[in-house]
Amino acid sequence: MKKESLVSISKRTGYSISTISRVLNGQAEKYRISKKAVELISAEAKRCNYTPSLLAKGLRTRKTNTLGLIILNIDNPYFSYISNIVIHQAKEHGYTVILADSLENEHDERDVVRSLLSRQVDGIIAVPCGQDPSFLEDINKNSAPVVLIDRYYQNSGLPYVSTNNYQGGRMATEYFLTRGHKKIACICGTPYSMPSKERVRGYSDVMKNAGLESEIFVSGEDFSIMNGYLETKLLLNSKNKPTAIFTLSNTILLGAMKAINESGLKISEDISVISFDNNTYLDYMNPPITRIGQPTDEIGTLAVKIMLQSLEGKRDMETRILLPPELIERNSVSRR
Numbered sequence: 292m293k294k295e296s297l298v299s300i301s302k303r304t305g306y307s308i309s310t311i312s313r314v315l316n317g318q319a320e321k322y323r324i325s326k327k328a329v330e331l332i333s334a335e336a337k338r339c340n341y342t343p344s345l346l347a348k349g350l351r352t353r354k355t356n357t358l359g360l361i362i363l364n365i366d367n368p369y370f371s372y373i374s375n376i377v378i379h380q381a382k383e384h385g386y387t388v389i390l391a392d393s394l395e396n397e398h399d400e401r402d403v404v405r406s407l408l409s410r411q412v413d414g415i416i417a418v419p420c421g422q423d424p425s426f427l428e429d430i431n432k433n434s435a436p437v438v439l440i441d442r443y444y445q446n447s448g449l450p451y452v453s454t455n456n457y458q459g460g461r462m463a464t465e466y467f468l469t470r471g472h473k474k475i476a477c478i479c480g481t482p483y484s485m486p487s488k489e490r491v492r493g494y495s496d497v498m499k500n501a502g503l504e505s506e507i508f509v510s511g512e513d514f515s516i517m518n519g520y521l522e523t524k525l526l527l528n529s530k531n532k533p534t535a536i537f538t539l540s541n542t543i544l545l546g547a548m549k550a551i552n553e554s555g556l557k558i559s560e561d562i563s564v565i566s567f568d569n570n571t572y573l574d575y576m577n578p579p580i581t582r583i584g585q586p587t588d589e590i591g592t593l594a595v596k597i598m599l600q601s602l603e604g605k606r607d608m609e610t611r612i613l614l615p616p617e618l619i620e621r622n623s624v625s626r627r
Contacts, residue, residue, distance in 0.1 A: 295341040304335050315341075357387050358598065359407035359435075361417040363395045367514065367542055369568050369587070370418065373440065376591030377416060384599055386413075395481065395513075397421035408434055414598045418442050422483050424449060436601050440594045442485050443611070450601075450610040452593045456486045459583040459616035460493020460537075463565045466581070466618060467535045471627030472563060473503055476533040478522045478543050480514035487514075490539050490567060508533065511543065519546025527554045527562075534562060534627060541568040544580065563624040569617070579621035586614045 297308045304311070306328060313322050314332045335341075360377050362370040378388045389407060393400035400420055404427070407415055414436040419427060424444040431437040431449060443451035467475050477494045480487040491509055498507045508531075510522045519538055526533055527550060538544040544566035551558055558564050559578050566573065569584030597610050 295339045300332070300335055300339070300341060304331055306332060311336075354413055354602075355411045356385055357389060357410065357412045358595075359404075359410075359412040359415040359417075360388050360390050361393050361400065361403055361407075361415065361419075362390070363393055363418050363420060364514075365390075365392045367540075368570050368572075369541060369585075370441075372570075373418075373587050373591050376588055377440075377595055380592050380595040384595070386599070393418075393420055395420045397423075401426055404430060413602055414438070416440060416594050416598060419444070420481075420484075436598060438594050438598045438601075440590055445485065448609060450597055452590050452597065452610075452612045452614070454486070454585040454590070454616050455613040456489035456616075457493040459567060459585075460490035461497050462493075462616065462618045463537050463567070463583050464494045464497035466565065466620075466624065467537070467563065468497065468501055470563070470624055472535040472624075473501075473627075474506055474531070474533040475503075475535045475537060476508045476510070476526050477537045477539065478511040478519055478526075478547065479509055479539045480511065480518070480543065482512060487539060494537060511539070514540045514542055516542050516546040516549075519543035519548075520550050521546070523547040523550035524554075527551070527556070535624070536562065536564050538564065538566045541566055541570050541573065541582075544573075548576070558623050559625045565624060569619055574621065576623075578623050580623045581621045582619050584617040584619045586616070589614055 297311050300311050301308050310324060310328065311332050313319060314324060314329050315336055319329045358381055360374060362374055364370060374390055381388045389410060389412060391403040391407065393403050397420055404415065412435060416438050418441045419439055424447040427437050427449060428447060437449060439449050439451035441453055443453055464475060477491060479491050495507055498504060511518050523536065536547055538547050547564065551562060556562055564580060566580050566582040569582055573580040573582055593612060
């Protein structure tokens, strides 16, 4: 089937290509196009299911009303949820989002960025991976604006919106201490990622301040269920078994819970647990899980606002925002 175009609509309606283009782009009033012409052209475009070419429009206007969104693992509930927020916020402002998964691999991330740029996206919102910001800095400077979410780089000019992960690490550890726990283990995610580093730093500082530096124990290497499972298995079979475990993501928590159940232990009664990330399903666990909630809605909403304001020239691209986390108290931590 031959694709409809402005030319074919022009032939059937008798109006010029420029008039049809102005009507379909919502500029009829600006150019004083008659109501009759608007109705006829709109009806014909609807009848033949005319879809404008974003790439062709982009060549003319240098704008496609499309944003790229790069996340790390679509199967992680946290990233799935934040993607949903970004997509909905962008849609409210007339933007379409192209979602891509970097699989937490720097080479894949670069391929994904190049692919998005080849599709003429106006800007890129990204959860970055790796430790070198230079590639994304170059894209931000020379190709398209980049806004980071969740993760960011310490010594980089790239704008970001994230949780205050250091504060979250402190909150969880202090909560354990107030309930009498001293043997607190921490299972972290990707060690070089900013969220993991800051959460561990918060945990470690509280332990040191409480005179428990010798009890600090950090293990783990990624934000996966398997990581949580294997590290918990090792912890529960060690001579210096902890009374509490701080898991730095909901995925790590799921693996830890499986290991605890297999060991014949019960959460809260035998070993206490706090997780990072807030998901509704954690209230349906047995017992419901105490966790550090991230302001995911605000992170996604602010990232889109920063991007759109920068595209409109209303904001410079040096915004760096850390939002406060929230302690959500449930029943997974007992008193010692």
